[in-house]
Amino acid sequence: MAGVDQPGFKGRNSLMASELSYRRKPSSVSEMQQKKFSHLERKAYKRKLREEKLLAEMRKQKVIRKEKEEKERAEKEQRELKERCGRPYTVAIALPGSILDNAQSLELRAYLAGQVARAAAVFNIDEIVVFDENYNAKQDVTEFSGLKRSDRGNTQLFHILQYLECPQYLRKAFFPYHKDLVHAGLLNPLDIPHHLRETDVSDYREGVTLDKPVKSGKGAYANVGLKKDVVLNMSVPPGQRVTVKLAEQVTEKKNLNGVVVSPNEPRETAGLYWGYTVRLASSLSQVFKACPHPGGYDLTIGTSEKGKDVEQVDLPRFNHAIIVFGGLKGLEASVEADDKMQTDDPSEIFQHYVNVCPKQGSRTIRTEEALLIAMSTLSPKIKSAHTSTDNSKGQPS
Amino acid sequence: MAGVDQPGFKGRNSLMASELSYRRKPSSVSEMQQKKFSHLERKAYKRKLREEKLLAEMRKQKVIRKEKEEKERAEKEQRELKERCGRPYTVAIALPGSILDNAQSLELRAYLAGQVARAAAVFNIDEIVVFDENYNAKQDVTEFSGLKRSDRGNTQLFHILQYLECPQYLRKAFFPYHKDLVHAGLLNPLDIPHHLRETDVSDYREGVTLDKPVKSGKGAYANVGLKKDVVLNMSVPPGQRVTVKLAEQVTEKKNLNGVVVSPNEPRETAGLYWGYTVRLASSLSQVFKACPHPGGYDLTIGTSEKGKDVEQVDLPRFNHAIIVFGGLKGLEASVEADDKMQTDDPSEIFQHYVNVCPKQGSRTIRTEEALLIAMSTLSPKIKSAHTSTDNSKGQPS
Numbered sequence: 001m002a003g004v005d006q007p008g009f010k011g012r013n014s015l016m017a018s019e020l021s022y023r024r025k026p027s028s029v030s031e032m033q034q035k036k037f038s039h040l041e042r043k044a045y046k047r048k049l050r051e052e053k054l055l056a057e058m059r060k061q062k063v064i065r066k067e068k069e070e071k072e073r074a075e076k077e078q079r080e081l082k083e084r085c086g087r088p089y090t091v092a093i094a095l096p097g098s099i100l101d102n103a104q105s106l107e108l109r110a111y112l113a114g115q116v117a118r119a120a121a122v123f124n125i126d127e128i129v130v131f132d133e134n135y136n137a138k139q140d141v142t143e144f145s146g147l148k149r150s151d152r153g154n155t156q157l158f159h160i161l162q163y164l165e166c167p168q169y170l171r172k173a174f175f176p177y178h179k180d181l182v183h184a185g186l187l188n189p190l191d192i193p194h195h196l197r198e199t200d201v202s203d204y205r206e207g208v209t210l211d212k213p214v215k216s217g218k219g220a221y222a223n224v225g226l227k228k229d230v231v232l233n234m235s236v237p238p239g240q241r242v243t244v245k246l247a248e249q250v251t252e253k254k255n256l257n258g259v260v261v262s263p264n265e266p267r268e269t270a271g272l273y274w275g276y277t278v279r280l281a282s283s284l285s286q287v288f289k290a291c292p293h294p295g296g297y298d299l300t301i302g303t304s305e306k307g308k309d310v311e312q313v314d315l316p317r318f319n320h321a322i323i324v325f326g327g328l329k330g331l332e333a334s335v336e337a338d339d340k341m342q343t344d345d346p347s348e349i350f351q352h353y354v355n356v357c358p359k360q361g362s363r364t365i366r367t368e369e370a371l372l373i374a375m376s377t378l379s380p381k382i383k384s385a386h387t388s389t390d391n392s393k394g395q396p397s
Numbered sequence: 398m399a400g401v402d403q404p405g406f407k408g409r410n411s412l413m414a415s416e417l418s419y420r421r422k423p424s425s426v427s428e429m430q431q432k433k434f435s436h437l438e439r440k441a442y443k444r445k446l447r448e449e450k451l452l453a454e455m456r457k458q459k460v461i462r463k464e465k466e467e468k469e470r471a472e473k474e475q476r477e478l479k480e481r482c483g484r485p486y487t488v489a490i491a492l493p494g495s496i497l498d499n500a501q502s503l504e505l506r507a508y509l510a511g512q513v514a515r516a517a518a519v520f521n522i523d524e525i526v527v528f529d530e531n532y533n534a535k536q537d538v539t540e541f542s543g544l545k546r547s548d549r550g551n552t553q554l555f556h557i558l559q560y561l562e563c564p565q566y567l568r569k570a571f572f573p574y575h576k577d578l579v580h581a582g583l584l585n586p587l588d589i590p591h592h593l594r595e596t597d598v599s600d601y602r603e604g605v606t607l608d609k610p611v612k613s614g615k616g617a618y619a620n621v622g623l624k625k626d627v628v629l630n631m632s633v634p635p636g637q638r639v640t641v642k643l644a645e646q647v648t649e650k651k652n653l654n655g656v657v658v659s660p661n662e663p664r665e666t667a668g669l670y671w672g673y674t675v676r677l678a679s680s681l682s683q684v685f686k687a688c689p690h691p692g693g694y695d696l697t698i699g700t701s702e703k704g705k706d707v708e709q710v711d712l713p714r715f716n717h718a719i720i721v722f723g724g725l726k727g728l729e730a731s732v733e734a735d736d737k738m739q740t741d742d743p744s745e746i747f748q749h750y751v752n753v754c755p756k757q758g759s760r761t762i763r764t765e766e767a768l769l770i771a772m773s774t775l776s777p778k779i780k781s782a783h784t785s786t787d788n789s790k791g792q793p794s
Contacts (some may be wrong), residue, residue, distance in 0.1 A: 073467075118759065118763070120758075123754075127759075186502060357773070359780070361518045361520060361590075362589055373519070373773040377773055377774070377777075380708050
């Protein structure tokens with residue numbers, strides 16, 4: 001209270017001025033004029049007015065403070081909601097395309113690629129890296145390879161993975177006939193959130209920009225799998241794949257409006273699984289070197305039956321994780337084949353080198369099986385690394 | 398010590414007789430004859446002999462006691478080793494054969510069955526039950542089914558599972574040509590411990606009894622995948638599959654000898670995964686009613702995306718567990734189709750009704766994927782239920 005009174009002592013002149021303004025109010029002036037006041041009475045009256053003004057000021061400050069607190073709390077809640085609903089981190093997997101070369105028929109070869117895509121979809125994988133595990137072996141012309149082209153598996157896996165990730169209504173635009181996709185019609189659909197039917201309602205949709213004349217000042221048209229095309233907020237060359245945030249869904253309007261957003265937005269703001277990107281890496285070391293995230297992968301996990309029991313592994317909080325799988329001969333062979341790797345010991349390359357299936361009944365676990373087994377075990381650990389408030393688990397760098 | 402002395406008091410006559418035998422020894426007798434002993438001296442000498450004899454007896458007893466203790470300790474160690482190495486419990490899975498009817502080609506139909514067998518092998522499953530999920534629907538003739546025979550999937554899955562479990566060297570004996578097995582050659586091998594090559598060394602081997610004349614008093618011959626046939630310890634009709642414990646592996650002998658044992662023995666005593674049995678069930682309720690174990694399954698787990706998050710489930714110690722998977726329409730449809738079930742709510746039928754993949758990216762998880770995902774999550778829980786010494790987890794009934 002002393003503090004509130006201080007202005008009166010600090011700047012008396014200014015206070016006097018404000019008192020005068022009070023006195024100038026018609027009611028106060030007339031009140032003053034009507035009565036003859038003594039000097040003491042005038043002084044008391046002035047003090048009373050001053051006190052009232054200060055109290056009013058205090059009340060105003062209190063309301064402002066309260067509003068500010070309210071706003072801050074709302075912002076915090078929003079942030080928390082986004083953190084809870086959105087998913088800031090990404091998980092990638094890497095595997096050699098050579099696993100396809102071991103399939104018994106062309107149909108089963110394609111089916112195997114489909115199994116990889118399904119596993120990625122089930123476990124919300126954001127990026128699949130297909131690496132060449134025979135990087136140096138190919139240069140070694142003395143090795144007998146018959147007529148088999150050892151790099152066919154990589155590109156076919158790459159193509160089928162991309163094809164399956166693409167929403168059905170966009171496939172005609174992006175996938176002309178290709179021999180790699182001959183058996184793609186037999187594969188199981190991924191059925192992921194962005195594979196939307198015409199009647200499905202969604203804030204976001206994947207689309208392709210169309211070669212359709214636009215009015216000046218208006219953006220390009222895009223087909224997002226709805227009856228009507230969407231007018232975008234910017235001009236984009238035709239034939240581009242875009243992620244569109246639909247502004248409104250009023251059906252009476254001639255055109256729908258949409259905003260082009262980052263393909264990461266549905267994941268980051270709404271926690272939606274929005275499919276995966278596919279990348280070809282010429283060797284195992286390129287898996288890490290050509291990482292699309294500026295800081296690289298900050299959590300690397302290798303899987304092998306020679307690794308540590310996964311049950312004993314706790315994962316730290318991370319931004320971008322990658323889980324690497326070996327081929328027929330295991331991850332050891334992939335590491336050995338890569339000259340650029342400083343070591344032949346895979347456990348030195350990865351932060352965690354884990355065995356995802358201790359006590360396996362079969363002598364071998366196939367890569368397509370290992371994908372499901374590993375992700376099933378690692379998923380709860382990934383989740384708990386991001387929900388846990390335990391600081392000892394470390395923060396992402 | 399008092400106890401050891403007692404024989405002296407109990408049977409004095411017999412003791413005297415033994416003393417006399419001492420005296421009859423030539424050396425003692427000559428000693429006695431050479432010297433003239435007083436009555437007291439003779440008495441003292443006798444006492445000395447008696448004491449020496451008792452001490453000898455005590456030493457003997459001590460050695461026997463020690464040997465007995467040694468033996469008991471060894472037996473206990475053996476028992477503990479068996480408990481540690483052996484696996485007393487079994488894990489079964491049950492799934493509808495109708496999952497095959499959804500495959501896109503005959504080749505992929507067989508491949509799907511192969512995936513089920515592989516998943517069972519990787520996770521040491523002891524029994525696979527193939528149940529008919531359309532038990533009542535089949536009786537409903539008004540339902541449109543086209544030309545599709547809805548029960549074909551069950552028998553084909555049954556056949557392929559049996560075929561893949563059988564060691565390669567026995568397949569000729571047990572699997573003549575059958576249309577269900579046309580594409581079985583394309584399937585991935587299980588590579589489980591009892592699929593032994595000729596050069597592999599193993600205490601146990603699977604075999605088939607042969608139609609070969611035997612000497613009187615000798616058991617039947619069996620082919621166990623070795624160069625030489627094995628003479629069994631009993632006569633078994635030809636063409637039977639037997640589990641043989643090889644008595645010795647001396648290669649010089651004309652014939653090897655073997656003992657017919659229970660197919661459970663390799664698991665129970667050595668903890669070896671010894672393949673699975675396959676059973677057809679005409680409905681979901683028959684999965685439980687026709688259980689081959691006398692007490693039935695004492696742990697039943699149902700899997701569904703409508704179940705409880707598997708991370709929150711702790712399994713009790715059990716003897717015989719069964720994990721049941723649904724088909725295309727989920728376990729709910731299988732329960733509804735079964736009139737014999739008292740309820741339509743699957744969570745009432747199973748002790749645990751779990752969701753093995755919360756936060757799945759794909760709208761659906763296929764049964765063959767669910768097998769790997771579920772077993773990957775449940776395996777550590779099954780293991781810890783049997784290694785944990787925590788009594789609060791409960792004992793098998």
